Amino acid sequence: MTRRRSRKGTKRGYRILALVPEGSIPPDTLDDLAEDEIPDWQMEFDVVSSLKRQGHEVECLDVKGELQPIREAIAARKPHVVFNMLEEFHGFVAFDVNLVAFLELLKVPYTGCNPRGLMIARDKALTKKILSYHRIRVPGFAVFPRNSRFRRVKRLNYPLIVKSLIEESSVGLAQASVVNTDAQLEQRVRFVHEQVGSDAIAEEYIEGRELNLGIIGNRRLTTFPVWELNLGNLPEGAPRFATARIKWDPDYREKYDIDSHPAEDLPEGAEERIARMGKRIYRLLGLSGYARLDLRLRDDGAIFVIEANPNPDLGEVEDFSAAAEAGGISYDDLIGRILRLARSYHSAWFQ
Numbered sequence: 001m002t003r004r005r006s007r008k009g010t011k012r013g014y015r016i017l018a019l020v021p022e023g024s025i026p027p028d029t030l031d032d033l034a035e036d037e038i039p040d041w042q043m044e045f046d047v048v049s050s051l052k053r054q055g056h057e058v059e060c061l062d063v064k065g066e067l068q069p070i071r072e073a074i075a076a077r078k079p080h081v082v083f084n085m086l087e088e089f090h091g092f093v094a095f096d097v098n099l100v101a102f103l104e105l106l107k108v109p110y111t112g113c114n115p116r117g118l119m120i121a122r123d124k125a126l127t128k129k130i131l132s133y134h135r136i137r138v139p140g141f142a143v144f145p146r147n148s149r150f151r152r153v154k155r156l157n158y159p160l161i162v163k164s165l166i167e168e169s170s171v172g173l174a175q176a177s178v179v180n181t182d183a184q185l186e187q188r189v190r191f192v193h194e195q196v197g198s199d200a201i202a203e204e205y206i207e208g209r210e211l212n213l214g215i216i217g218n219r220r221l222t223t224f225p226v227w228e229l230n231l232g233n234l235p236e237g238a239p240r241f242a243t244a245r246i247k248w249d250p251d252y253r254e255k256y257d258i259d260s261h262p263a264e265d266l267p268e269g270a271e272e273r274i275a276r277m278g279k280r281i282y283r284l285l286g287l288s289g290y291a292r293l294d295l296r297l298r299d300d301g302a303i304f305v306i307e308a309n310p311n312p313d314l315g316e317v318e319d320f321s322a323a324a325e326a327g328g329i330s331y332d333d334l335i336g337r338i339l340r341l342a343r344s345y346h347s348a349w350f351q
Contacts, residue, residue, distance in 0.1 A: 013056035014080035014339070017073055019099075020044045021086060025060045038250070043315040044085055050316075050335040051083070058083075065090035067102055074108055081342050082110040087311070094122055094166050096311075109346035111338050113310035117287040121308040122166050124201050127285060128305075134284055136277065137304045139203040139296075144189045146199055152182050157204055162188040165199040173242070178205055203306075208298040210242060211263055213278045214312075214323045216290040216337060218345050221282055223275040224323035228263035242294075260319050262326050267301045274303060281305060289341055292320055314338075 020026075026045035033039065044060070051058045061073050063086055074082070082103055089095035101115040113121070120126055128138040142153035143165060158180045163173055179185045185202060192200035210231060214224035229242055253259070263271070278293050285308055292312040296304040312320045316331050324334045 013054060015077060016051055016056050016058045016081050016083050016339075017077050017079040018044070018048055018051075018058055018060045018083040019063050019070065019086050020060050021088075022062045022064045024085075025062050043313055043318070046316040046331070047083065047085060047314055047335060050332050051339070054332060054336055056339075063089070063099075067099075070099075070102070071106065074106055079108065081339055082108050083339070083342075084110045084112050084311070085314070097122065107346075109342045111342040112289040113291065114286070114288045114345075117285055117291075118310055120285050121287065121291070121310050124163075124165055124307050127308055130284060131281060131305055134280075136281065136284075137302060139206055139304055139306070141201055141203040144193075144200040144202065146193045150186045150189060152185070153202075156202065159205040160185060160202045161205045162192060162200055162202045164192055164196045165201045167196060167198060206296040206298060206304045206306075208296045208304075209263070211274070211295040211297055212319060212323075213274055213293045213295065214290070214320045215278050215282050215287075215293065216324070216334075216341070217282075218288045218341055221279045222327075222329075223278055224320075224327040224329075226263040226266065226271050226274050227260055227319050227323045229258070229260045229319075231258060233257045260322070262323070266297070270297070270301065270303070277303065277305075281308065288345055290320070290338055 020041070024041040024044050026039075026041045026048055030039075030045065039045070048058050048060065059073070059077060059079075061069065063070065084100065084103070086096060086099060087093065089099040097115050097118045100110065100112070100118060103110045104115065120130065125141060125143045128141055131138050140156050142156055144150065159178050160180075161173075162177050162179060162185065176191075177188060179188050179202075189200045189202070192198065210229040212227050212229075214227070216222050216224075274295065281293060282291060287308065287310055289311065291308060291310045293308050294306040296306055298304065312318070314321060314335070321331055321334060325331065329337070
């Protein structure tokens with residue numbers, strides 16, 4: 001007779017199945033890497049190392065776009081928690097919702113956001129519609145679907161910034177994404193359709209400071225200190241927003257001394273207003289686990305919500321973790337909290 005493996009955990013810790021992108025199973029150490037080399041699996045290494053330091057048993061599964069290996073690994077390991085580090089599935093960023101829904105069908109606790117919150121936040125236009133209905137400032141916008149005739153929206157004011165409707169991590173964003181004429185708008189919309197492969201959204205470009213707010217929790221929410229991306233040394237006239245190059249090109253960041261840090265010299269009461277607004281947005285969008293809100297602070301003190309990002313990068317040196325550290329939450333404590341939130345959110349499944 002086969003004994004059922006306990007779902008309650010042990011004093012040693014939990015059994016954890018970590019879902020990572022294909023080819024991203026991290027090694028045990030970084031000893032063989034050059035000092036300035038940043039591997040593609042850095043986040044996975046940081047998270048898995050933290051879990052092991054906390055006494056958990058961790059097995060990684062690199063997900064190749066098939067559900068059956070995930071099901072088999074869960075059946076074999078009986079994990080207490082699946083630590084979800086996937087930002088897409090089967091090559092489609094929007095399919096992360098389906099993967100999480102699959103985990104729910106299997107009734108296994110998982111880290112990060114629930115399917116409903118992921119679906120809403122993934123659609124930048126739907127997010128803005130919900131927030132606008134609740135009188136939260138968002139840029140004016142219009143959606144340009146693929147395979148549809150281009151039509152200029154007269155109610156929008158130039159300059160506009162054109163991006164993918166669903167992609168994250170600044171995919172497809174460059175200085176050329178800021179447009180000032182109908183011809184430029186049509187050209188950039190076509191670029192998103194053809195090169196990024198998604199519908200496009202054009203938003204009114206808000207001149208101001210680039211801020212973000214980290215939030216963690218399910219019902220009781222904790223906000224981190226407001227974080228700012230410093231773009232002050234970009235070339236004269238360059239649009240000041242987080243392009244893909246700014247986010248992912250270390251040489252470019254070093255050349256223009258681009259960094260991020262706790263926001264300083266905010267208008268009086270702005271930090272408290274942002275924290276209150278962030279918690280309200282988190283609940284309005286039905287988010288859970290952890291998320292980051294991207295914001296713009298205009299010179300007149302007006303705060304605009306650009307987008308919501310559930311399950312942001314958990315690398316130890318990334319903004320979300322750095323902001324948590326600035327708020328008094330160590331990296332290991334952050335990962336531990338995310339794990340406990342997964343257990344509490346899905347507690348009814350293993351009682």
